[in-house]
Amino acid sequence: MDDSTLSRLLREFGFSDKEIDIYLTVLDHGEAKASVVADDAGVSKRYVYSVSEELEERGFVSVNDHSVPTTVRAVPPQEVVDSLTEDVERMGPALEARYSRATPQTDQFEVIKSRVTVLKRATALIEAADEEVALSIPHAHLSEVADELRDAVSRGVLVLLVVTGADPGDDLGLEGVATVARAWQEPMPTMITVDRTRSLVAPPEMIARSNSGERAIAFTQRQLAPVLIGSFFGNYWPMAEEVYVAEAHDFPETYDDFRQAVLQATLKLRAGAELTATVRGRPVDADDGPDEITGRVVAVRQGLVEPANNSFPVEAALVVETGAGRYSVGGDGAFVEDYEAQSVVLDLAE
Template sequence: MDSTAERLTKFGLSETEAQTYLAVLESGTATVADVGAATDISTGYVYDLVESLAERGLLVVDDHRTPTQVRAIDPEAAIEAMTEELNDIESDLAERYTDTERDYPAIELVRARQTLYQRLEALIEGAEEEIFMMVPAPVAERLTEPLTRARERGVFIALLLGGDDIEAIEHASDAASVVRTWNYPVESLVVVDNVAAVTSDSSLLRGEHRENDYGLVLEQSPKTGGAIASQWFNFWAAGEEIASVEPPVLPAERLSFRHAVFVVSKYADRDLEVTAHLYPGQDAESITGPVVEVKQGLLEPVSYDFPVQNTLTLAVDGEEVTVGGPGAFVEDYSAKALTVREREN
């Protein structure tokens, strides 16, 4: 079958309809007998096919002339008619479609540079709370636009930039909440909202990849995302802070846990109160109290006991309790969001 005819069948035409339409298209105007001879289809069957194509808006049948003449519609108008039909189908399908989030991990092995950048951009555009990224500075520079949009919608972004490309570091730094640099080459680790992660040979993203280099993209995988985040914090501790943005104006409502730790650390000279909105299964939905102590490694000066530690100590009902983020296991409580405000005198 002709390749064009085969493509037409993907839009709902039968093989014989496609052959008939192309035969008329090539002749401009033809009799039914001419079409039958050109396609080796019986004249009686050609009548049926022509009527079907006329109903689709692809042909015009002039049966006032003898013998009956068949004329092709201009291809642009024909495609427009087919597009309208597809749009109608799309509307019908959209009314029936129920959107559901994937509830199982998705794992993708990526070997193409452009594809990996597309996956990273999609994850960044979909971020709601936080992005932790360790990449060579030129890679982050290429992702500056989606990172900037994410930060502007309130996403907390921590960048660890590898290498000594000063210009790339300066450009990328404008897109993040806090930035550190490390002069050594780095592999790429990216964690988004603690449920999606990318790990890759950085040579792949730089366009210098070897045959066996690849990137691994994981979605809906909190355990893996948490493990990669822990690895990221170990590298983060080795970097040197070069930039950080001003915190949001207080009160700051329902921040992601580590974003809130960043805000509390920025306002270290103020008397702050925090409401921790807790994950289900604990002895309260939320707790509120003044900040007693912060253990963190996001900003200088760091105050952690170990690199991955981000802990707030609050005074609640006369007792000091510790609060951690998703997956907290050494703290008293695990919070999914925090509200930070200044205490009233």
């Protein structure tokens, strides 16, 4: 490295031109009297004393003012580099945290630049969930959102979790952090959708490496969330292996989240229970019709737990036998079913 390049780099560390001259002079001598440094650098001896004290505070030189005459000694360059590197590494987390401060969640669309912010957003979304969380996350980072997931499960939120980079045969510690959990050894995007409205997606490299240069996207739009849900259930959920399913709820229970109702009905039916459902909603293809149906749950179609029997990835449906006939019931936005549910009350048949 030539002198001009070295001088430019020292300027980037805040050195003035005269400070550079003094420091390089000290380096050339290794150790020298202040008068020698002053003569070689073309400055006054008083200025050498002043600058040397500042350089000593910054770890570049040491000043021996206990002897006469005073001498200035260069700190070995490798020690200087090691100290600067340590300082930069210590600054990193604080700089990243300030850079990644949360923006208001009212933003409709946001580009996120750091892993810290991705995990912060995911945590905030889980904390705010009322009904449903669909989340994929590397198992190595699960602990950073595990407490929030447990809280969500305990307050009745449906938590559908895929942990990636994990062997399904290992003990992954997923009990209580999800309603249904799956594991997959392969990497996949970190994705979260909450209450079918708020979503975030980050590429695998962004979570794996803090300086990947990748970007994540967060959005709060009910029209776009189904696209992410479709990708979650269509591309990744079937590839992962089921490793945990929570126990079924006690009935009667009212569900505003239809996938939760389908899951709980599935678990009860497979345990041999007979169920009734009271569904409030509307017929899909009729302008008028009952806003409530009640009957026995005779079948489910779903891919939430194994064995799946859905005919397309996001299908979740109840089949309810009423006195007026048999209805297939879907959730919000149902289009292939007979009835679109707004809420479901499930109970054990008498």
